[in-house]
């Protein structure tokens with residue numbers, strides 16, 4: 575058993591840590607308060623090759639292995655969960671489905687512009703009446719000549735207002751068993767315009783815009799279907815099964831940042847004439863936090879290992895990836911909550927940032943499948959054994 579990272583993996587992690595420390599950390603609080611998309615930092619991440627980490631070099635990407643991508647994602651989440659959301663959308667939610675299902679022609683057309691960050695991407699699945707159950711989606715795509723015409727509304731789309739390439743799901747018909755036939759499309763906003771609707775005012779993660787997207791007679795060239803007609807669920811599920819590891823890593827990153835801050839604060843803050851670390855009530859809390867963190871990290875690494883060994887469609891990988899996302903996101907809520915507690919009143923103030931991590935952790939339990947949906951996935955697999 576070898577838990578050591580390769581030199582290349584350490585190099586990617588270090589590059590992200592350096593960038594986060596030098597460029598992001600000094601402006602991180604300002605970014606969140608401004609509630610604006612950080613274009614300049616996004617371009618800098620692109621220049622470092624972070625937008626196409628998972629994309630092979632032949633399509634202009636960095637050709638990193640999946641763990642290297644996760645390590646970068648985790649480092650970014652320690653400093654700005656918003657920037658890590660952009661990284662996740664570009665790599666995990668847009669590049670991966672295109673790599674997995676696109677034709678060679680589509681890969682050559684879209685992967686280089688995603689890898690260079692020339693166009694940002696978004697993943698448009700959720701609708702007002704279709705969240706955990708995407709089969710309930712109302713968006714339709716109707717074939718008219720050499721185009722698919724999309725009509726419908728998507729909600730809660732990360733980077734919806736800034737993205738130019740959207741992977742969009744729509745009903746293209748009905749199966750013989752009466753269930754909807756769902757297909758996925760690559761929609762280039764410059765060619766097939768769609769509108770941004772409501773920009774959500776959220777609990778946290780403010781420098782990552784979450785928006786409604788409105789498709790009104792949006793005509794998409796027929797060759798932009800991703801996979802075959804009816805492959806939509808397969809595209810979504812394979813993307814989300816891997817994407818869960820990205821959320822697990824973001825959870826570990828932000829919880830690590832909260833833990834580090836809590837430990838530093840507990841060492842420096844004195845009450846009753848002693849540093850807080852000398853009270854067992856606090857030092858045991860820190861012990862539980864780091865144990866929780868390492869357990870989440872190990873589960874996530876095991877899921878990555880299963881992905882490499884058995885592939886994306888393997889049921890054990892799917893279950894363990896769901897376990898990693900479930901455990902890491904709930905761990906992040908526990909650890910960030912304890913970090914606020916250790917800071918006392920200071921923890922409730924924005925300057926110390928632990929309250930920001932606490933709010934961000936809550937999101938991790940919801941995106942890319944809620945904790946309940948992860949439990950559904952895990953129990954379905956377990957009960958088949």
Ligand SMILES: Cc1cc2nc3c(=O)[nH]c(=O)nc-3n(C[C@H](O)[C@H](O)[C@H](O)COP(=O)(O)OP(=O)(O)OC[C@H]3O[C@@H](n4cnc5c(N)ncnc54)[C@H](O)[C@@H]3O)c2cc1C
Pocket residue numbers: 696697698699700704705706707729730731732733776784937940941942943944945946947950
């Ligand atoms: C900030 C943010 C960013 C997001 N980004 C994206 C994005 O980029 N692209 C995208 O497509 N979507 C995105 N989403 C949507 C997100 O994936 C959904 O919110 C999530 O999947 C849950 O769907 P829902 O909100 O409709 O909740 P619902 O599905 O209505 O669930 C409500 C509650 O019921 C529970 N529940 C539902 N079904 C079951 C069941 N079978 N058993 C037990 N409990 C159940 C849920 O766990 C939850 O607790 C984002 C959401 C947020 C908040």
